[in-house]
Amino acid sequence: MNQAPLFSSAGELANLVVNSNLIDVAWANIPKIQIGQAAFPCSVEPMDYSPIPNRTIVVFASSPNCTQYPLPEGGDLVQSSLFQFLCPKECPSVSINRAALDLFTSLESQLHGLKTKLNEREGQLIITGHSLGGSVAALFTLYLLDSMDKKSKCRPICITFGSPLIGDFGLQHSQWNSFFLHVVSNKDPVPGLFLPSSRSPSTSSHSQTSVYKPFGTYLLCSELGCACFDDPDLILKILTVASSEVSGELQVVDYGEILRNLKNKAIWKGPQLAGERSGNPFSDEIVMELKTIGIDTAKQNIDISGMEKEARSLTKNTKASDAKKLNNIKKAMAQLEWYKKKAEDEKKGYYDCFRNEEKTRHVKVQGLMAELTTYWEDMVAEAERKPQKEGKSFRTGWLFAGTTYRRMVEPLDIADFYKGGDGRDYINSKRSQHYKLLEQWYKEAAKPPTREDLDSKKKKVSVLLTEDSCFWAHVEEAILSCQSLTNANSTTEQRESSWGNLVMFGEYVMEQIENCAVSPEIFLSGSSFMTWWGEYKAYIHNFRNFYSSRLVEYMKRGSYNQYG
């Protein structure tokens, strides 16, 4: 099949933005307030405007002086505990431009009040600012987004004008990207201020500047027109090129004038280009769009085929393929369930069947395990990459499916681990990280069970899976402890610790039984648990005849026959 043609919609999106009144509305209030601001050192004041009902506008204005020279000595990046919530787990910190962060921190108490107020609002919320004011607007938007829940009726957008970059790649992973629009003119030196090749007054720490990364969408404009991009590397490149071409003098860029020009451009007829095109609409279009914003693709050595590849991979990653993947996973799970059912018929149970499996069937089940594990490791990793709050809402949809997976598949991993006879202490030495996280998330999300829950659980315990996916690891350890007790070579200390472990194990199992948290298959005659019970019973009989515990009583009386 032919590859579907690809288009770049950077120009169309930019025109959509320009034709809507959104940025005009955002900009309209900025110059008025800026004039009223005090001179250097910079201060930023949030102001609240609502010209029409259901729309709130918050403007962060900095003084004219500061807009022009936004604290060049504050160009280094510092870590901030305030914005720690942005971090995905795998990237432990996020760094923020010091100038912006200092301003934000100095206003924090005031902003906290504003945040509370805005959280109660409904409708459109536009948060905007110019230059360093825009940086603070962006930080405030992040701060606000973190405090809003999904059901909030407030729909924010942050629009900055000519703002410097505000942080490192810690900001990039967020789905919150959709809330940020940065308007940047190719004549404006400020956005490129903290970039290494910039010819602006030297910043204090060039070594750090290269880690600045843009996030959100950039509306890049020139006298000829505009285009919207959200690829951080491309934006960085464009900003670098633009700032190296701006004359050394810092000059005030009038975004009002720029917007007026763009608005006209957006409905006036574009050129009818003559001459052969390459025939590839994507590259034709992107060359055209970049040219519009003053970038000569040939001269700047921009990798268009790389961009095309990237864009293609983005469009491919669609929901339909997610649905398909999910169904494959369900299929693999059904096969495992069937395997489990067969195992119960053989009176051994799922765990032991797999532990003692002959080769061919074993390999087949391992294939299913591998498929499932790959899928769930990916899901867990993806949730980990997102900022904490977002990751949480991302995973709630599939956490229960993930829990079923953990309860089905981890016992098989445990069986593989102890099978050879050398395995010791699975939980601390071998357990995979994704199981740990799945369990942790499940525990965070689960509600404490009520009496009624327990009653209904009792009725259906036969179809439930053993809740603790490490149950069999505990059983294996208990068997090892029994062996150590009867082993003539064991030291007294080893025996004592083994005995202690067994007492604890007994309590643990009894608790599981009382909570209906284990599957009745553990009592099948061929199961490892029953093997352990045989050895344990013999040991007590021979060496500790007077010992008893609730579990011992329970097992001796044969109460387990009534379980489930």
Place this chain on the structure above:
Amino acid sequence: MGETLGNRISLSEEMINRAASQAMRAHNSGGRPFILDKPRGLSVAIFAFAGSWLPDDWFTHPPFGETKMDTSTFPSLRSVGNDEVAVVNASFLRRFKAILDQLSLEKEVRKVVADHKQVLFTGHSWGAAMAILATLYFLEKGGPNQNPPRCITFGSPLVGDWIFGHAVRREKWSDRFIHFVMRFDIIPRIMLCPASIEHQQILNYFNPRSEFYGKPIDPHLAFYLKVMRSAASVATHDACNLMGCTNPLLENLRNFVDLSPYRPFGTFIFCTGNGKLVVVKNPDAALQMLFYTAQLSQEEAAEIAQKSLYEHLVYDNELQESLGMQNVVYLDDSLEELPLSSDSGPAIVNTALNDLGLSTEARLCLRAAGGLENRRLRNQAKIDDNKQKIKEELSKLREYQEMSETRELGYYDAFKSQDEKADFDANVSRLVLAGIWDEIIEMLRRSELPDEFENREELIELGTLYRRLVEPLDIANYYRNLKNEDTGTYMTRGRPKRYRYAQRWLEHAEKKPSGWRSESCFWAEVEELCSIKTGCNNGPLQDTKKQKIQQLQKRLIEWIHDGCLGKDVVLEGSTFVKWWKTLPSEYRSEPESSMIANLIHGQD
């Protein structure tokens, strides 16, 4: 010269010209809602609708004056699977229904049909909107042997939203509608713009009873810029989607930008103004053309603004000339390969595109529109490739169904028990099929399949087969895992979209009310009724339960007789029979009860 435009759209040039002059005449006739013309020598009756310039007849409420389509009068105007009702201009709908209430229209149309004449609705400007609704009304009512009506409009405003057009295309009515649009005419674009002062100014300019009639609008550019800016918003927004824009900002922007819901449908024929005609059916392409062909350049702005008013009134003369010249370009044939620059590609296409003033940017948008349609066709072909796979799995399940009858349990209960290898294999088949169908549904939800997709008999049949055979297994699986206890009933919380869609396809094809074809949910109802405790008498719960049980018994008999429910339902060991036997006598009613008893004992 090959085929003429008339041949291609199967309407003679003579008829089109006649329609144009009638439409213009009717527009100024005033008083009567339509005029009827039966030209001698032509086997056609032309109903031409009068116009109106009253603001109330254009917009009931700001910003866009839209309303949900009246589905009792226009039952087809919705999406079937996604189940969304089309949106239509509320003023147009209200006025059309008023015309309909006068009865003369229906009477006249019936007479013409009896004479075996082709019914042709036409209208200019506001009258065109009436003609469109009239055509749809009679298409909906039309019998199978009747020659369906045609519709030709001149300078028509947009009438409905995307679903409106989607439904028309799905019903294969699209070719019945021909819209002529002058390159700069403002009226076909006016619905893209929210109600405003500028809007009012335009209507006043055309309204003979207004004091501003025919007077230059002041300021002379503002009204045109306003309409064009709104048109640009809609066009660029849709272009982003056509081009597969992945920027997440687009989604958030929708919260802030008020876009007109109206979209073009039918066959658009753009008149270049110098005798050429450009035909385009692709609705996305037509929208892009509406914006880009009227785009102005800075130098010509004032002149074009004037033209945008003037051109609305010259359709009859313009068409006489263009239809004589027969210089026609059909864009749909090569939308995806459209030349991007002004001097490449086939000369005739390029000249026409240049005459319409289409920039490179515009051509890219048109290509994207063509690309999307081709992608939809490719998706459909991919699904067609999967049909064999679906049929294979279904025949496996049918074997399983037959085999499980010998187990005295029936299909449903055998599957629910998951006792034997065959049950497990059936479960795998169920999951394989779910994967294929879910993908189809996902594509429908994202409009990635051709509009006609849901109206294909083969699909509806296959979907019905699938639903009747496999949904009981999904229900069994649901209740086997006791999902009803923590999630809710199957019908409210558990029923997968793939079955909901398939049921709606069939109901729509059979013109049956929603819920009519719920036989595949029989087991879910049984399970729910089983779970309500019998015994304690009185109470409203028992009353509704009684009603439900009696209803279920009635429908069970119907369904078994229609053959849409398997007889395995009434096997001795099935959940249904076991439950039915425990029912106290007051829940049974005659004659259903003895009929069911007979069924259980293997008699019809």
